[in-house]
Structure formats: structure tokens, C-alpha cells
Amino acid sequence: MKVNPFKKNIRKIRYFTSYVSLFLMVISVAALGMKGLNMGLDFTGGMVTEVRVDLGLTNGELVDTLAPELGELTTVTHSGEEGRWVIRYPIPDSSIEQSGVELPNIEQLLSGVSNNVEVMSNSMVGSQVGDDLVNQGGLALMISMLTILAYLCFRFEWRLASGSLLALLHDVVLVLGFFAATQMEFNLTVFAAVLAILGYSLNDSIIIADRIRELLVAKQDKPTAEVTDSAVIATFSRTMVTSGTTLITVSALWFMGGNALEGFATAMFIGILSGTWSSISIGTVLPEWLKLQPIHYLPVEIDTAP
Structure with missing residues (x-):
């Protein structure tokens, strides 16, 4: 029986892309620190x-x-x-x-x-209006992240939730880092794309994390890394179909939307690509590093003895 090379090497792919993601995050943070964002007229006046x-x-x-x-x-x-x-x-x-x-x-x-x-x-x-937009935009981003954090903590055990949360941060940082490095204009439409990326990446991460949780309970004798490999493989086709169809739509906006939608389409394109691989890499590897085990999702036995 011929073994699928993807299934055979999925763990190596996950670990390799995790290191690539961390490296890109460092570069993005450095670009933000050295160059900063090229704020558009919506923010500067x-x-x-x-x-x-x-x-x-x-x-x-x-x-x-x-x-x-x-x-x-x-x-x-x-x-x-x-x-x-x-x-x-x-x-x-x-x-x-x-x-x-x-x-x-x-x-x-x-x-x-x-x-x-x-x-x-x-x-x-005026510049005062721009300052207000910056403050309100930052507040909207913070509220979104806190709301997502509360949902993840409610839905998953903290080790599994931390992987999804770091994947979200990874996607946002990469988009901001790209705009800082290229000095493309950062305006309200780009900021709207960043908020949309949060929801898109979260959806991918939750699908995989939910599958990991199910398999941890169903296959308690299997190592966590092997369970994670199975979860990624089981959801891979669904992830590729969703990402592929979304990228087609964003590509149409990119080529036909003109100057007004160029920043939005660019941010969405980067966010969808990074969101797809971060949910497979960072979102699954971090829980393993934090020693996620099946016992964390088993019902707690209560001693009823008098």
C-alpha cells in the first residue's frame, strides 16, 4: 500500500512552518519598530x-x-x-x-x-479627526481580541486555546509588518481587512482545534503529536477548499478593484495565506509544546464515597 507523502511528513511540515512563522513575526515586528505604518489621509488628515x-x-x-x-x-x-x-x-x-x-x-x-x-x-x-480614528480603531482591535480570547477560553482548554490565539496574533502582525516594510498606505479599508482577517483565521483555527479535542478523547492511547497529525489531515481538504475559493474572490478584487481596493485586497490576500498555514502550524504546535494531553479533556471523576 502506497503511503501519501503528505501524511507521512505532516509533522515535519507543521514544525518547519512554525519556525518560519516565528521568524516572519520577528521580521514584521522589526519593520513596525523601524519604519512604522504609512498612515493614510483617513488617519493623518x-x-x-x-x-x-x-x-x-x-x-x-x-x-x-x-x-x-x-x-x-x-x-x-x-x-x-x-x-x-x-x-x-x-x-x-x-x-x-x-x-x-x-x-x-x-x-x-x-x-x-x-x-x-x-x-x-x-x-x-483635520488631524484631530485622524487622531480620533486611530484611537477608535485601536480600541476596536483590542475589544475584538479580548472577545475572541474570552470565547477561546470558554470553548477550549487553555493549552489548545493558546495556539489559536497566537495564530491570530501571527496573522495580524504579518499584515501590519508587510505594510510597514513596503510603506503601502494604511487606511480605513486596510484596517477593515485586518478585522476581517481575525474572524477568518479564528474560523480555521477552531475547526482544527475542535477536531484535535475530539480525537484526544477518542484515541487516548495515542501520543498528542500523532492525534494532531490526524486532525490536520482530516480537516486539510476543507481548509484548502475554503481558502482557495476565498483567494479567488480576493484576487478578483485585487486585479479589478482599482486603486481604492488595492490595500484591502492586499491585506486580505496576505491574511488568508498566513491564516491558513498558522492554524496548521502555530495553532497545533504550541499546544504540544505546552504538554497538551487527553486527560485535560476527560471528565473529572468525583469521589462519592462517604
């Missing part, structure tokens, strides 16, 4: 201008025209109606009026590529 231009203009043409004058952080998104666009760009200083610096003339900048340019609205996002 800036100008938001809605314009109406010729119908034939594309997002790329508008960005190529505006970016040299307004800065590399300039973004252009469709406003919902044909020919209407929302332009976001940084401002030199929050005290523009006091310093005497005039805001760029959007109509004049776009006159070279559009015959008709009409500014529909023009507003400023």
Missing part, C-alpha cells in the same frame, strides 16, 4: 475634493495628472455617478491659512485632461 470631469477619463489618467502636484498619497475613487470622482490628497500643514499657503487649484490641474471640470465639494479632514 487632508483634503477631500469631489469633482465632475469628462466621462472618458479613467482612474489612472486622473492619478497620473494629479500625483505630481498633490503628492504620492493622492488617491482617486469613483463617486458612484459616471464622471464624478473623489480626490483625497495631503495638505502641507494644518495651519495653511495662517502660513499663507494656498490650496492647489484642482480645476486648473485637471484642465489639461478634461474639457469640463466642476468641483462639486471641497472639505478638509
